[in-house]
Amino acid sequence: MTLAADVSQHVSDDDSSAATAAGGPVDDVVSGVHERLIAARAASRILAGSTGNQRVAALHAIAAGIEANVERIVEANALDLEAGRKNGLAPGLVDRLRLDESRLHGLAAAVRQISSLTDPLGQTVRGSTLPNGIKIDQVRVPFGVVGAIYEARPNVTIDIAALALKSGNAVILRGGTAAENSNRVLVALIREALTSTGLPAEAVDTIDDFGRPGAAELMRARGLVDVLIPRGSAALIQTVVRDSQVPVIETGAGVVHIFLDASAREDWAVDIVENAKVQRPSVCNAVETLLVHRDAAARVLPQVLERLRSSGVTVHGDARTAALAPDVVPATEADWQTEYMTLDIAVRIVDDLDEALEHIRRYSTGHTESIITDDVASAERFLAEIDSAVVMVNASTRFTDGGEFGFGAEVGISTQKLHARGPMGLPELTSxxxxxxxxxxxxx
Amino acid sequence: MTLAADVSQHVSDDDSSAATAAGGPVDDVVSGVHERLIAARAASRILAGSTGNQRVAALHAIAAGIEANVERIVEANALDLEAGRKNGLAPGLVDRLRLDESRLHGLAAAVRQISSLTDPLGQTVRGSTLPNGIKIDQVRVPFGVVGAIYEARPNVTIDIAALALKSGNAVILRGGTAAENSNRVLVALIREALTSTGLPAEAVDTIDDFGRPGAAELMRARGLVDVLIPRGSAALIQTVVRDSQVPVIETGAGVVHIFLDASAREDWAVDIVENAKVQRPSVCNAVETLLVHRDAAARVLPQVLERLRSSGVTVHGDARTAALAPDVVPATEADWQTEYMTLDIAVRIVDDLDEALEHIRRYSTGHTESIITDDVASAERFLAEIDSAVVMVNASTRFTDGGEFGFGAEVGISTQKLHARGPMGLPELTSxxxxxxxxxxxxx
Structure with missing residues (x-):
């Protein structure tokens, strides 16, 4: 959120800054960022020509480097944590910022796991021989240089770098001021690991030292960066989408819906809604709004609400829901638009499937929607008519996840329709x- | 080119226009464009739920509508041709603008051909059953609403509409002022054909009547338009890429290279270079720059230049080329950057493959590059190291084409790396x- 605000501020200041004298600080940022991008481009060519074994060796060296430098990383992280507390960072964000020994061992394990995934490079996607004897093959190649803009989560530095390197890409990271000290050490370790295995250190770099103007320049560097992946708050993602001239893969905000159809099985409804809301409320595939067919309201909803209540969930209900359960908080228009990411849920009783579809079309962010039903026709209409990255029947929305889908690791969940939609694995980091x-x- | 200039002018005026009073002309454009986009979105839902047979019937009705209204179309086109001549449109552009009886029959035939292509919708791209019994399938769906911005080529109106409808998409067209009268009639005919076959007329619409502000608004309509495809001059494409907040598929400028390696066969070199330059010089896959290994210069280049000369090609050569062939025009830095699209070619003699690769990396637009060689190692290095949409060995660059690749019809040739790269067929119009x-x- 900080970065998003930072970046917009910078971008709105842009015309005046561009008007400063040549050789001024803005020019320094532009040339500084470009220099790293050009070095990353040269490194990306070497990576594209490297063997899968070389890239696996580099990832193993990164994992070993993390494990051998736990103390150094934790010390740097302590500086960020202290600054975060001083600046009044919310406790949830401070927790995301924290790296401790156990988390670092988890990160190293994740890097080794990424190294063992199937190498997407060189795979032939399609191929044929034309009538004139010419052979054509469409093969997977790295993008080249990937840009990542994220905030306050130093684990993303390792995740994104590992995924990029495994798929043969160089990566330029903008991790934000809040995690600056942690990221500096992590990037240094990654670069040492690259050098130690004979790959170019320039393949991974940060532009955190250029601050917000650096992030703004990264978004303008079309031709130098092949794709930009923002990860973080909705505000951050929207800023990048709006301001970037580099192609963006938009990841995640999830105002996720579950619809309990007239024929919804009670046990499935209760278990799935609880799981989708409570198992990990702070993530994008957690449910935010529950829509209930009026014919299921009296039969199923009280048990669902009872289970949610016993798990500590606050229910924001429309008038018909309130009539069934007097302890609900009255829902307002804002509730239907909110990605709570907390133990809150909005509940609305609708007259039929059409009204549910209409509600979802209006408020969904196109992430994940699930219907609980025993009726084949309702299920098929829901699957066909809901235009979201993932549509489900009788399953928890928490399954929208690269790991659960069997991709091994996840770059993010794309909510746009170009290039990648839904959980992104390694192939989505290639062209x-x-x-x-x-x-x-x-x-x- | 006109539109590009128009659009940038509007966009740079943007802040002041946004500041005009509510209810003013800018608001009218915004609400007018949004109204059509919202109607197109509703129509796209009906299209997404239509059967392949319904969409084929609509395309047949469009083809029949063109054939039954040749006179009406030619009359409208005559107005555009007259205005074009008055406004001093270049003869090449006037030719692109012209629709006559034979071209219209060709267009109708193309629509019927598109209707017969394999339907991409509903195809399962990947699928699996997870260990917990959940089944997941990734299936092809339409984008929803496609925006097309192009200029002075009324045939694109029919092509893009047919490709979009075949792939289940609604389409909003901005064809530019120069072809306004032609496009108005063509869009009306398409809409009549849709209605006559029970599909919503709103699936195809033009925003030409909103002029440049309409085009600017289309580029801002993220969330209402799923993808924007610019087709036309490099200036038009760059304007759209720079200003659009909607995801863009960048199509084609081609500064295309052929490299004659030391071992190039003389007959192949002569035939391929001539074909790539002369067969249709005005298109993006025509060669613009010929690089020649110094060891092939004396052996092969004179014959290549002789053949080019006899086909009326003007050669812009570097000093070493000039030493071999005294009638060449001296090449300047600008020549290496130019997409001539005319019977001109730039020629440079290089010391080795490395220098050729370096030249291409510097000047290529990432469209198509071809090496003529008998040496396996050179061929493989060229294929691996050149980062273009299409890389070739011993073939004419003119083969970079959806028709030649067997796609049946082509949306354009993508020179970006996201979503689609190279010739785009129907699957590239889907998510x-x-x-x-x-x-x-x-x-x-």
Missing amino acids: TKWIVRGSGQVRA | TKWIVRGSGQVRA
């Missing part, structure tokens, strides 16, 4: 190129 | 969504 092999053919 | 089918599963 393709066409290889054409002829023997003198010309076009008639 | 995917994940369908998850459970039986009460919750996450542990």
Whole structure:
């Protein structure tokens, strides 16, 4: 959130800054960021030509480097934690910022796991021989240089770098001021690991030292950066989407819905709604709004609310819900638009499937929606008509996850329709190129 | 080019226009464009739920509508041609603007051909059953609403509309002032055809009547438009890429290179270079720069230049080329950056493959590059190290084409790395969504 505000502020200041004299601080940022991007581009060429084994070795060296430097990382992290507390960072954000021994061992394990995933590079996606004898093959290649803009989560530094390197990409990181000290040490360790295994250190770099103007310049560097992935708050993502001239993969805000159809099984409804709300409320695939068919309201909703109540969930209900359960907080228009990420849920009783579809079309962020039903026709209509990255029948929305889908690790969950939609794995960090092999053919 | 300039002018005026009083002309444009986009979105839902047969019937009705209204279209087109001549439109552009009986029959045939292509919708891209019994399938779905910004080529109106409808998308067209009269009639015919086959007319609309502010608003309409495809001059494409908040698929400027390696076969070199330059110089896959290994210069280049000369090509050569062929025009830095699209070619003699790779990295637009060689190691290095949408060995660059690749029809040639790269067919006009089918599963 800090970064988003920072970045917008910078961008709105932009015209005046651009007007400062040549050689001024703005020029220094531009040339400084470009220098690293150009070095990353050169490194990306070496990575693209490296073998899978070389990249696996680099990832193992990164994991070992984390484990061998736990103390150094924890010390740097302590500076960020202290600054965070001083600046009044919310306790939840302070927790996200924290790296301790056990989390660092978890991160190292995650890097080793990423190293063992199937290498997407060089895979042939399609291929054919044309009638004139020319052979064409579409093969997977790295993007080249990936940019990542995120905030206050130093584990993302390791995750994104490992995923980028495994898929042959160089990566430029902007992790935000709040985690600056932690990220500086982590990037240094990654670069040492790259060098120790014969790969170019320039393949991973941070531009945190250029502050907000650096982030703004990264967003303008079309041609130098192939794709930009923002991860963090909705405000951060919206800023990047709005201001970036580099292609962006928009990840995640999730105003996620579950619809209890007239025929919803009571046990499934109770278990799935509880799981989707309570198991980990702070993540994007947690449910935020429960829609209930009026014919299921009296039969199923009281038991669902009872279970939610016993798990400490606050229910924000419409008038019809309030009539069934007097302890609900009255829901307002804002509730239907809110990604709570807390133990809160909005509940609305609707007349039929059409009204549920209409509500979802209006308020969904296109992340995940699930219907609980025993009726085939309702299920199929829901699956066909809801235009979200993931649509479900009789399952918890918490399953929208790269790990659960079997991708091994996740770059993020895309809520846009271009390139990647839903949980992104390694193949989503690649592009393709066409290889054409002829023997003198010309076009008639 | 006109539109690009128009659009930038509008966008730079933007802050002042936004400051005009509510209810003013800017608000009218915003609400007018939004109204059509919202109607297109509603229509896109009906299209997404339509059968392949319904969409084929609509395309047949469009083809029949074109053939039955040749006179009406030619009359409207005559107004555009006259205005074009008055406004001093270049003869090449006037030719692109022209629709006559034979071209219209060709367009109708193209629509019927598109209707017969494999329907991409509903195809399962990947699928698996998770260990907990949940089934997940990634299936192809339409984008929803596609925006197209192009200029002075009324045939694109029909092409893009047919491709969008075949792939289940609604489309909003901005065809530019120069072809306004032609496009108005064509869009009306398409809408009549949609209505006559029971599909919503709102699935295809133009915003030409909102002029440049309409185009600017289309670029801002993230959330209402799923993807924007600019087709036309490099200036137009760059304007859209820079200003659009909607995801863009960047299509085609091609500063295309051929490298004659030391071992290049003379007959292939002569035939391929001539074909790549001369067969249709005005298109993006025509070669613009020829690089020649110094060891092939004396052996092969004179014959290549002789063939080019006899086809009326002007050669812009570096000093070493000039030493071999005294009639060349001296090449300047600008020549290496130019997409001539005319019977001109830039020629440079290089010391080795490395220098050729370096030149291409510096000047290529990432469209198509071809090496003529008998040496396996050179071929493989070229294919691996050149980072372009299409890389070739011993073939004419003119083969970079959806038709030649067997896609049946082409949306354009993408030179970006996100979503689509190289010739785009119908699947590139689709997104995917994940369908998850459970039986009460919750996450542990």
